[in-house]
Amino acid sequence: MSGEDFDALDRGDNDGQKSDKMFTLKKWNAVAMWSWDVECDTCAICRVQVMDACLRCQGESKKDSYGKQDCVVVWGECNHSFHFCCMSLWVKQNNRCPLCQQEWSIQRMGK
């Protein structure tokens, strides 16, 4: 990280210009956490937390040497959400949301 100052963003204040500022913010190492924007954090089909890979993917990545998972979440028009893997299998048998029985149609996919 370069030594450039944060407040270079806020024009009109930098090192060259003596001001009565008490502190200069040099660096900010931020930490944030992401999670799927879901109402219920458990997938009703496989009963695993949506932040974790679905049961099937967990089983498969056991064989993988690396735990890299690509098991995303899918939202229906009804706003219910499931693992995409789980829902893909589900709709083959029954094209309704397992929670509200509305006809299933995808509203958006997690990425």
Next chain:
Amino acid sequence: MSLKPRNVDFTETWTHLKETVAGVVGLRAVERSVWNTRFSDVYALCVAHPEPLADRLYDETKSFLEEHVAGLLARVRGSSSLENNDHNDGLLTRYVTAWREYSQGVAYLNSLYSYLNLQHVKRQKVSDAEIIYGSAATVSCPENDARQLEVGELGLEIWERVLVRPLSTALTGRIVSALCSARDSTPDPALATTLKEAIHSTVQVRAFRVRAPLQLYQQLVLEPYLAAAGAAHARMAAALLAAGDVAHYTRLALQQLEREVSLGARFLDASSAEQVRACYERAAVAAHLPALHATVDKLMRDAATDERDGQERRDDLRRMYVLLRPLGGAALRPLVDAAHAQATADGHALLAQPHNKDEAHTHFVNAMLTLHGKYSKLFADVFGGAQAFIGALDKACSAVVNFRGPTDSCARAPELLARYCDCLLRKRGGGGGGSGETDVDEKLSAAIVVFKYVDDKDVFQKYYARALARRLIHQLSASMEQEEAMINRLKAACGYEFTNKLHRMFTDVAVSADLNAKFQQHLRDTNASTTPGFSIQVLQAGAWPLGGAMAPLAPPQQLERPARLFEAFYRASFSGRRLAWLHHLCTGELRTRYTPRVCHLSATTPQCALLLSFETVDQWSARDLRDALQLGGDAWWRHLRPLLDAALLLAEGDVGAGDGGGEPAPDATLALNLAFSCKRTKLRLTCANAPSHQGAATAGAGAGANAGAGADSGESATHCDDDRKMYLQAAIVRIMKQRKVLRHTELIQEVVSQARGSFAPSVAMIKKCIEALIDKQYLERAPAALDTYSYLA
């Protein structure tokens, strides 16, 4: 000679034949022409007309041989007294001389009688298979009916019956006596040859037999010899043990065993080797087991000392093992138990050695590695790495590693081992360094040796995950390669599930680096002003052991802009994601501008916010400031206190001291200490960890300080139970989803085997989890069958 059957005068023919037979059996020279004539005579008698004379010839030959052997018997016996057992009285020599002559002669005779053997005897013989498999059960064996023996065999049978039987006691006595004296001193070569031939004659004389060919040898030689030898071995062993020197006994016993085995190999039939050895082991070792077992504890203790004569003591112990090993598991048990007890005691002693409390983790791991290394080597050296002893060492290590003192609520191994790894994986602060990278790799590999013995691997995993989170978030790792290698070692030891979350944490860091680069690029592309001092880590929820996460905070103005820019960038890059700032983990670096000497302060975001509040205001009411920053509960004091301790801020009145989240007094005030000075140019402001009720320990902002690792030891145990229940419930659901219907005992077994890598669950806990899942309607008791559960989809 004519092949045509004809009349033959038996008496006349036999008279000539008999003369030649006597010559052949007595090994006198017989002319070729005479031999040929007699050979034809045998043929002529067998095919004689009108009546074959084979039977008569056979009977006459038998009578002749019986008479001949009776003559030999008198010769062999000579003037010897059959009652004494003096093997030097010439009887053995005469016996062997007669045997050599007779056995050779009878072999020639067998050729002379070839035609009779072939045509007359063979036809009556029953096949071996018929005898062995019993279809000829009623047909007698050849040895029981002389008519069915070839002439050579007949001759041997007569030798045994007429000569050996009457002499059996005398022969046995002399053979046994000769063998016993050969044990103590090498016999002269002539006697040795005689003895050997005499013994082998008892085998050869029955060699043609289908059943029990060694019976005569066993009765005459082996059994009497083993009886005598056994008694001698027992006497010797008793005398040695009575002298009380076990080391001397083991040395001598092994020598004698060797001597006994080679004596047997030299004189006895090859088939007896095992019996000779077993006889010795029975008489000299097995019979004295209690006395030997009474010494193994001391032998083991002595062998484990590092003193100068340790090698000799190890040799003693090795000899004891070699003596006991053939006697099987029960005889070896006390030795295995002693090995286990010694290693266990030594392990506890090593752990109890005085050490610096701050280095408890290093002491613990080093002690365990010393223990494991020492006894692995000892047991490989002394016991050839036999499985029973490796098992004893494993049991001992496991007992020592998981030892709980009377006052400990849980074993300390998980915590100490995790701390050991943490210290190795951290960047070493300047100066102290010295251990190179390969050294660290070796130490981490060695830590796995200890890790394998830890029972509560799940507890270790928690400590490890917390320390890893601290290292990753605060960039304290010495090397990402080492971090990854260690996770892979743990995975190799415990499996994917164990390290899944560690892997995800590790991956988040790599993804974040990429994300930072893309964000900066995005800012350049959109001509937004760049934010070089800004870096971010985006962690996935669920993988990181972070508690007290989303405490509300009004971030300082200066941070709002980059945060908002990043949020927008993130939203555009992904979809369906929620982003939350973990302010208590964010660190900022502030530079003082009001002090004579510039000082760089590393601080948490709330601390930055606190300090930056004094940009425009010299003095705050403590209560107002707290409310402005929305630092509720104990967060206020945790973040504030280090600023007061460092004398950056000055307090007037009660500003809310106390870990319980004390309320600032209404008139309490805070002011910036304008006279602040610091000897160092960098100051890292630590922050106490959030207490446990905020969730499984924050990866505290106690960056840099080791304090974090030790502080949260108690709470881990209490949280562990809940996590184990969660783990078991997940395992039960997984199993039941796959199996649909399962009996209670099978389910318990499967759950136990799945959990084995992490911890040993109690059946009671598994039962509770099953009940909980029934309540939650994941499972039900199968209506039809007792003790069976079925999965509810």
